[in-house]
Amino acid sequence: MTTNPTPLVPPTAAPAAGRPADAERPPLRILLTILELAALGVVGSAVLGILSAALGVGLGMLFVLGAGVFVLLGLVYALYGVAWFEVRRVGDLYAQDLTDLQWRPRTRPGFWGWVRNVARQSIDGRMWKVILNFVLAAVAGTIVLRLAWGAVWSGFTAFAPLTGRGEVEGPWGSLIATPWAPLVGILGVLASLAGIVGLALLHRTLSRSLVIPDRAAQLSEQVRTTSAQREGAVRAADLERTRIERDLHDGVQPRLVSVGMTLGLAQQKIDTDPVAAKALIDEAHTSTKAAITELRQLARGIHTxxxxxxxxxxxxxxxxxxxxxxxxxxxxxxxxxxxxxxxxxxxxxxxxxxxxxxxxxxxxxxxxxxxxxxxxxxxxxxxxxxxxxxxxxxxxxxxxxxxxxxxxxxxxxxxxxxxxxxxxxxxxxxxxxxxx
Structure with missing residues (x-):
């Protein structure tokens, strides 16, 4: 049989000393956020496409000899890997020491125990919240790339009068008179950059809500963890005390009582039967060494x-x-x-x-x-x-x-x-x- 594991999630640690806090150097933090969103706009979209395709294949093959089940089980592992990466990425980006995403421990052996374990992981709330943050970050990254291209286009538009043309092409097929092109280009650059910065700030807010636990949740988890540890320590100490009492009562104590009785008999016979008294003393000596050995083993069980x-x-x-x-x-x-x-x-x-x-x-x-x-x-x-x-x-x-x-x-x-x-x-x- 398999016992249910006794997990104890360690409390989320505070930021390490010397590590820059999220509030420090905001321009650099925003720049790093923008760069990561741009990367996710490319890589994240591809990852989401692969995951969506795997979901479709798994559901489509679900009734074909059950082959789709294995695809869906593999999809859970892929989602877990993406979520694990997302926790690490957000933690490093915002200088937060986040607890890594943990795979749920197995509670039953064998093949069906493994299937049940994967199924339990597929409904893990924290994993899905992190996946949602990854999806939103990938969408925001795609928009950031579009806005970046818009900023570049607006920059070129601002210099349209240098071309000598009467009109320049604007968004959605419109035409802009060349004298207005610098104003439109500058406004376009400012609007694009503002949108990019706004998406970076929005990503920070969403990540704090979905990935980074709030202070109240952290304190609540710490209280729960501390209470569980205290109960375990009290229970362990009580069991250890009971074990020591049992070992002393059942082992060392009877042996010492026997040593005392043997020495008493030897004392009575030492004058009338010295040979028997010597044999009793030897027996008591042997029992004393055995009691010392038992006490040593008992002490080793308490502390080595x-x-x-x-x-x-x-x-x-x-x-x-x-x-x-x-x-x-x-x-x-x-x-x-x-x-x-x-x-x-x-x-x-x-x-x-x-x-x-x-x-x-x-x-x-x-x-x-x-x-x-x-x-x-x-x-x-x-x-x-x-x-x-x-x-x-x-x-x-x-x-x-x-x-x-x-x-x-x-x-x-x-x-x-x-x-x-x-x-x-x-x-x-x-x-x-x-x-x-």
């Missing part, structure tokens, strides 16, 4: 020192070395993403404990013969995938290990996805952003 001393790669290598299941470890993290001062300490800890709990669950329940762990630095954070070839059927149970993973990842502001159909394999993916 190697993670701070040598980083995530070394900590995972040590974890894989202690695993009862053979582990293939593939860790590729960009230099500077982790380590002291990187802002990724919480992300490293969350990923480490998620992997550790996954290996523990696999060893206890999955009957797996091998496990593969992949860790990558991605989108300013850490992405990890744990997969085993076990029997599958893993579920998130309240108070269980997977529930602890979910809440720990949620508290760190990340996403969690479990895919475990009956019969296996089981895969778990987590994505945790690094603190800025």
């Amino acid at each position: 020192s190697v993670l701070d001393d040598r980083g995530l790669d070394a900590a995972l290598s040590a974890l894989a070395g202690r695993s009862h299941i053979p582990v293939q470890l593939d860790v590729r993290i960009e230099p500077g993403v982790t380590g002291a001062g990187s802002g990724c300490r919480d992300a490293e800890a969350a990923v480490y404990f998620a992997i550790a709990e996954s290996l523990t669950n696999a060893a206890k329940h999955s009957r797996a013969s091998e496990c593969r762990i992949v860790v990558r630095s991605r989108d300013g954070g850490l992405w990890a995938r744990v997969e085993d070839n076990g029997m599958g059927g893993a579920q998130v149970q309240p108070g269980g290990g997977l529930d602890g993973i979910t809440n720990r990842i949620l508290a760190a502001g990340g996403t969690f996805r479990l895919d475990s159909p009956a019969g296996g394999p089981t895969s778990l993916e987590v994505m945790v952003p690094c603190a800025s």
Whole structure:
């Protein structure tokens, strides 16, 4: 079975320090907007033509052995790509650190799970708002090109008296007397330039409305995100406390009680039966070392020192070395993403404990013969995938290990996805952003 992922959209960040704000250098910003609109007038029109043709082909072939379905599914990917580009373009143009458009995570495995995932993406509201902004920008760009040509034509018209002709051709086949040509040409240039600037300002307004979230929406999203993180942190801490209490009560405490009773018996026999007393002391010594080992493992479950001393790669290598299941470890993290001062300490800890709990669950329940762990630095954070070839059927149970993973990842502001159909394999993916 597949659990619903627990997505947590990070709050839209404020403009980075030192980056020019949208309100700064307005002439340059307007000029860049005009240039981009002109480019979209050429490229955007072609893209819209291709997308429209794909839509027509998909609908036309919909009832021809269902082939049109695959064309429409491919169209969704194309629309997503255009929307992703548009978010990046508007963010760079107006110096806004916008959250990239995110593809909706899959909630079911298999072919029909993929189809359902694409269908859910096709009704994503944010994607369609961004597509609308792209369409309007392409239309505005086409008009900008026309106005630019009108400005050039008006400029030539203003110098018509130099040709010595009595009349010059005007718009829509009209004729303009040469003495009036300079005035008409100047007015045409001014009107064309005013129209171009007006379209640039209109594009800015529409982009702010359709692509750039308003301040109230940002604050609302930040409140929702913070509340979800706080609830996850509280739940994770409660589960961790319960686990520690259970481990102490079921493991270390009975062993220490046994050590105390054994030493008491040894004390009673030390005068009458020194050999038996020595054997009891040896037994107590062995039990004490075992209790120390259990306490060390318990402490490692709370905090692992190697993670701070040598980083995530070394900590995972040590974890894989202690695993009862053979582990293939593939860790590729960009230099500077982790380590002291990187802002990724919480992300490293969350990923480490998620992997550790996954290996523990696999060893206890999955009957797996091998496990593969992949860790990558991605989108300013850490992405990890744990997969085993076990029997599958893993579920998130309240108070269980997977529930602890979910809440720990949620508290760190990340996403969690479990895919475990009956019969296996089981895969778990987590994505945790690094603190800025």
